[in-house]
Amino acid sequence: MLIPAAAFKEWSLLFLGAQQFLGDFGFMIYMVLSVSLQQKLLPEEELARANGFNQVTTGVAMTVSILTAGWVAETIGVSNTVILGAGIAVLGLAPLLTRRLLSIRDEPAGQRETLAQAAD
Numbered sequence: 816m817l818i819p820a821a822a823f824k825e826w827s828l829l830f831l832g833a834q835q836f837l838g839d840f841g842f843m844i845y846m847v848l849s850v851s852l853q854q855k856l857l858p859e860e861e862l863a864r865a866n867g868f869n870q871v872t873t874g875v876a877m878t879v880s881i882l883t884a885g886w887v888a889e890t891i892g893v894s895n896t897v898i899l900g901a902g903i904a905v906l907g908l909a910p911l912l913t914r915r916l917l918s919i920r921d922e923p924a925g926q927r928e929t930l931a932q933a934a935d
Contacts, residue, residue, distance in 0.1 A: 817901035821894040855925040 816834030820827040850866075857865055888896040924932070 817897050817904075821897040821901075824894075852923075856923065 816830045816837065820830035820834065823830070853865060854862060884896060884900065887899065891899070
């Protein structure tokens with residue numbers, strides 16, 4: 816949605832609104848799945864540390880990204896920065912499209928299930 820927003824300036828608000836809606840929707844799905852998997856796989860005593868690490872890492876990455884995007888926009892222009900950012904976001908999906916990840920069909924066993932299977 817960001818590339819058409821940069822290319823078709825008269826429709827940019829519509830594209831940016833659609834991108835925000837779809838992006839937020841996808842991000843919420845990701846967060847629910849991510850936290851659920853984290854809660855299933857990590858021992859209870861490590862959940863707070865893992866969540867704290869995720870919060871700090873996300874905050875630092877967002878701050879660095881915002882500052883970098885501002886500098887890049889000043890250098891090459893806002894439209895070019897939006898296109899560049901969209902391209903980087905699409906490239907960020909590439910590691911997730913491996914055959915091994917796409918072939919996963921079953922949910923991984925949590926620590927409790929693993930211990931229960933070992934006890935049997």
